[in-house]
Amino acid sequence: MTSPTVLILLGPPGAGKGTQARMLEEDFGLVQLSTGDLLRAAVASGSAAGLQAKAVMEAGGLVSDEIVLAILKDRLRQPDVARGIILDGFPRTDGQAAALDTLLADAGQRVTAAISLDVDDEAMVGRVAGRFTCAGCGEGYHDEFKQPAVAGTCDKCGGTAFKRRADDNAETVRERLKAYHAQTAPLISYYDAKGVLQRIDAMGEIAAIRAALGDIVSGVSAG
Numbered sequence: 001m002t003s004p005t006v007l008i009l010l011g012p013p014g015a016g017k018g019t020q021a022r023m024l025e026e027d028f029g030l031v032q033l034s035t036g037d038l039l040r041a042a043v044a045s046g047s048a049a050g051l052q053a054k055a056v057m058e059a060g061g062l063v064s065d066e067i068v069l070a071i072l073k074d075r076l077r078q079p080d081v082a083r084g085i086i087l088d089g090f091p092r093t094d095g096q097a098a099a100l101d102t103l104l105a106d107a108g109q110r111v112t113a114a115i116s117l118d119v120d121d122e123a124m125v126g127r128v129a130g131r132f133t134c135a136g137c138g139e140g141y142h143d144e145f146k147q148p149a150v151a152g153t154c155d156k157c158g159g160t161a162f163k164r165r166a167d168d169n170a171e172t173v174r175e176r177l178k179a180y181h182a183q184t185a186p187l188i189s190y191y192d193a194k195g196v197l198q199r200i201d202a203m204g205e206i207a208a209i210r211a212a213l214g215d216i217v218s219g220v221s222a223g
């Protein structure tokens with residue numbers, strides 16, 4: 001029996017991580033496991049680790065790595081993840097990555113690939129910062145890439161009121177990217193040193209990114 005695929009998907013907000021994770025689920029039968037979903041499901045299941053997590057969360061605390069790992073260990077035994085998983089939001093530190101490796105090794109598994117969705121920071125700032133939407137119907141526009149055909153009038157509903165999200169400005173986007181790089185750098189180094197780091201240019205078309213991800217998953221699964 002082949003070992004399940006274990007993917008770690010890394011990418012800043014706006015890199016399309018969620019979209020690509022859904023496509024990997026479709027294309028390869030993988031299951032995306034986010035830390036939040038894992039915790040909620042464990043609490044609902046009433047498992048030992050779930051009850052521990054519940055107590056910590058009710059006390060307003062942060063669930064420890066140990067509990068998250070115990071929950072993940074339980075989850076990996078369930079039949080729906082037999083083909084493999086995409087981890088989202090865990091690990092966040094190189095310490096957690098090392099603990100994850102130990103957990104997987106105990107089950108005869110390992111991280112198949114840690115895939116970094118790389119973005120050009122300044123291009124990303126331009127993409128996000130110029131966004132606005134129609135206040136009436138929610139149609140999305142962009143200062144640079146998609147202006148309404150008639151200036152100031154929504155193509156879809158003819159509305160003339162538009163809104164911009166307060167956090168869609170250049171400075172906020174730059175700060176988010178900076179924080180992402182600072183947080184992720186140790187993980188990138190960790191997986192690079194393990195020889196499982198893969199980088200994908202996430203600035204291209206969604207279909208091209210999907211294909212590149214597919215090549216990685218097929219390649220490493222076959223190998």
Ligand SMILES: [Zn+2]
Nearest residue numbers: 134137154157
């Ligand atoms: Zn509209």
